[in-house]
Amino acid sequence: MKPDERITKPGEQVRKPVEQATTLAGWIRPNRMDRIQPAVIAVIGDLVRAVPGTISLGQGMVRYPPPPQAIEAVRAALDRPSTHAYDDGTGLPSPRAAIARKLKTDNAIDVEEGGRIMVTAGANMAFMHAVFAATEPGDDIVLPLPFYFNHEMAVQMAGCRAVCVPTDAHYQLRLDALLDSLTLRTRAIVTISPNNPSGAVLSKESLREVNRICAERGLYHISDEPYEYFTYGPARHVSPGSFPGAAAHTISLFSLSKAYGMAGWRVGYMVYPDHLAAAMIKSQDTILICPAIASQIAATAALAVGRAYCGPHVRELESVRDIVVGRLSELGDLVTVPAAEGAFYCLLKVETDIPPLVLAERLIREHKVAVIPGTTFGMTDGCYLRVAFGALDRDTVAEGIGRLVDGLGTICG
Numbered sequence: 001m002k003p004d005e006r007i008t009k010p011g012e013q014v015r016k017p018v019e020q021a022t023t024l025a026g027w028i029r030p031n032r033m034d035r036i037q038p039a040v041i042a043v044i045g046d047l048v049r050a051v052p053g054t055i056s057l058g059q060g061m062v063r064y065p066p067p068p069q070a071i072e073a074v075r076a077a078l079d080r081p082s083t084h085a086y087d088d089g090t091g092l093p094s095p096r097a098a099i100a101r102k103l104k105t106d107n108a109i110d111v112e113e114g115g116r117i118m119v120t121a122g123a124n125m126a127f128m129h130a131v132f133a134a135t136e137p138g139d140d141i142v143l144p145l146p147f148y149f150n151h152e153m154a155v156q157m158a159g160c161r162a163v164c165v166p167t168d169a170h171y172q173l174r175l176d177a178l179l180d181s182l183t184l185r186t187r188a189i190v191t192i193s194p195n196n197p198s199g200a201v202l203s204k205e206s207l208r209e210v211n212r213i214c215a216e217r218g219l220y221h222i223s224d225e226p227y228e229y230f231t232y233g234p235a236r237h238v239s240p241g242s243f244p245g246a247a248a249h250t251i252s253l254f255s256l257s258k259a260y261g262m263a264g265w266r267v268g269y270m271v272y273p274d275h276l277a278a279a280m281i282k283s284q285d286t287i288l289i290c291p292a293i294a295s296q297i298a299a300t301a302a303l304a305v306g307r308a309y310c311g312p313h314v315r316e317l318e319s320v321r322d323i324v325v326g327r328l329s330e331l332g333d334l335v336t337v338p339a340a341e342g343a344f345y346c347l348l349k350v351e352t353d354i355p356p357l358v359l360a361e362r363l364i365r366e367h368k369v370a371v372i373p374g375t376t377f378g379m380t381d382g383c384y385l386r387v388a389f390g391a392l393d394r395d396t397v398a399e400g401i402g403r404l405v406d407g408l409g410t411i412c413g
Contacts, residue, residue: 036156040149040376047364055400056370060196060345061391062317064261066302067309073301074294083293089284091119091269095296098303099269106228106307107252108242115247115271118280119291119299123226123255124150126270128287130188130251131158133272133279134220139187141222144173146347146377146384148196148224160187164378170338171200171347175209182213188220188251189213194227194237194342197377197386199321201235201342211240214249221246226255226268227343229310232318235341241271248273258390259310260302267295317344317390320397324389327401331408344390347374350383352412359383359411367407369400 041059048054077083090096096117103109103117111117120126127150135141137159143151144165155162165181168174178189189210193202207223214221223240231237241252255268272280284290302309324346328337336349352359356373364370374384387404389397 032157032159036153037149037376040372044360044364044370044372047361048370051364051368054364054368054370055392055396055403057387057389057392057397057400057404058370058372059391060258060343060388061263062258062261062310062313062344063391063393064310064313066260066262066265066298067305069305070260070262070298070301074298077294077297083297085293087290087293089281089288089290090117091291092293092296092300095119095269095300095303098300102303102306103241103271107225107239109239109252109271111271113247114274115241116274116277116280117269117271118284119267119269119296120284121266121268121288121291121295122257123224123253123268123270124154125266125288126253126268127151127222127224128154128158129270129280129283130220130222130253130272131155131160132283133276134222134251135160135187138185140183140185141187142178142181142189143378144178144189144191146171146195146197146374146379147190148192149376149378151190151192151224152378161185167200171195171198173202173206173210175206175213178210179213182217182219186217186219188222190222190224191240192224194230194235195345196227196343197345197372197374198338198347199340199343199345200338201231201237204236204238207238207240208243211243211246211250215245219249221250222253223250224253226253226258228254229259229307230314230317230344231342232314232321233341237342248275251276256299256302259307260299260305262295262298262302265292265295265298267291267299316394320344320389320394321346323394323398324387324401327398327405328387330405331413334408334412344388346387346389347377347379348385348387349374350385350408350412352383354383354412356383356385360385362411363404363407366411367403369403369407371404 228237241250252271257263372386
């Protein structure tokens with residue numbers, strides 16, 4: 001018998017060796033990922049690296065480090081064998097207990113009232129779990145505009161359809177438009193407050209109404225809240241999971257990446273209804289097995305420090321935001337910049353016919369400043385740009401915004 005032959009049963013097809021089976025072109029065929037937008041942070045990052053000296057106002061991070069207590073807790077745990085092993089898929093008891101206390105104190109969410117906690121590798125993974133657990137392929141998920149680009153990507157990867165719904169001129173929810181978007185295929189409505197990419201803080205009244213609509217229609221309210229502590233002036237964050245009766249249909253997503261400067265640790269958490277528990281653990285076990293033990297140890301120590309850790313940084317960011325908005329106002333009618341009451345972003349509309357990605361590329365190549373095109377966030381009815389001001393010190397942000405103002409004035413003025 002030749003090496004690539006084998007005995008087969010009647011009617012059984014013989015598998016040919018790979019080198020004989022097909023050409024390379026035969027392996028490269030369309031698939032679901034082709035229909036999903038590119039990972040824009042990577043695209044802009046490649047452009048930035050090609051133009052040394054570029055100031056990036058692109059990626060959304062904070063510039064401050066984790067609390068020292070978090071670092072010390074991990075150092076102390078490195079010699080323990082359990083730090084390097086698998087553990088409970090929903091998370092260690094200590095961070096889940098710390099999270100429960102935090103939720104009750106800061107969010108008015110009592111997890112004993114029909115909700116469960118899972119530690120995840122950031123809020124992005126929590127959103128992916130929520131979509132897998134709550135939907136069937138072909139379902140609709142409502143995303144108010146502007147959406148967070150990874151949300152739309154996750155919805156499409158799960159075989160669902162993202163239904164984009166316009167908001168008002170200040171990026172506040174339009175409840176009439178939300179109601180008009182609902183069909184028999186709708187499974188969830190997503191809200192993000194404070195919002196990435198606009199910085200809008202959604203009103204308590206509008207969030208309560210979305211939660212009521214979801215309860216009446218048998219839908220899930222997926223509430224994404226990584227920027228919960230980042231509010232300015234009179235704006236205040238509200239967790240929809242705190243509303244009476246919300247536990248049965250509300251999925252709340254949180255992250256330590258921003259508030260505690262722990263983006264690289266990839267640790268977040270979610271609260272979900274009891275009846276989704278089996279589905280959630282299936283998704284977690286398949287994608288992650290369990291959250292990184294070292295990250296959970298760091299998270300427990302960070303949560304013990306609490307909200308007070310990021311308070312001074314938020315106040316500093318508010319002053320940086322004022323610099324950003326003040327400089328952009330110099331462009332007059334060329335740009336529209338709705339008030340950014342939270343997070344560390346501005347989403348500005350530029351009065352130009354230049355496509356947003358083309359404009360973003362020119363700003364990098366000609367003026368050495370990077371921003372994110374608004375089409376990434378579903379804003380296709382004009383030229384929108386997201387400016388992020390959290391990852392750099394005040395002077396560097398001021399220099400970058402100066403370049404942006406000069407660049408927009410030169411290119412579009």
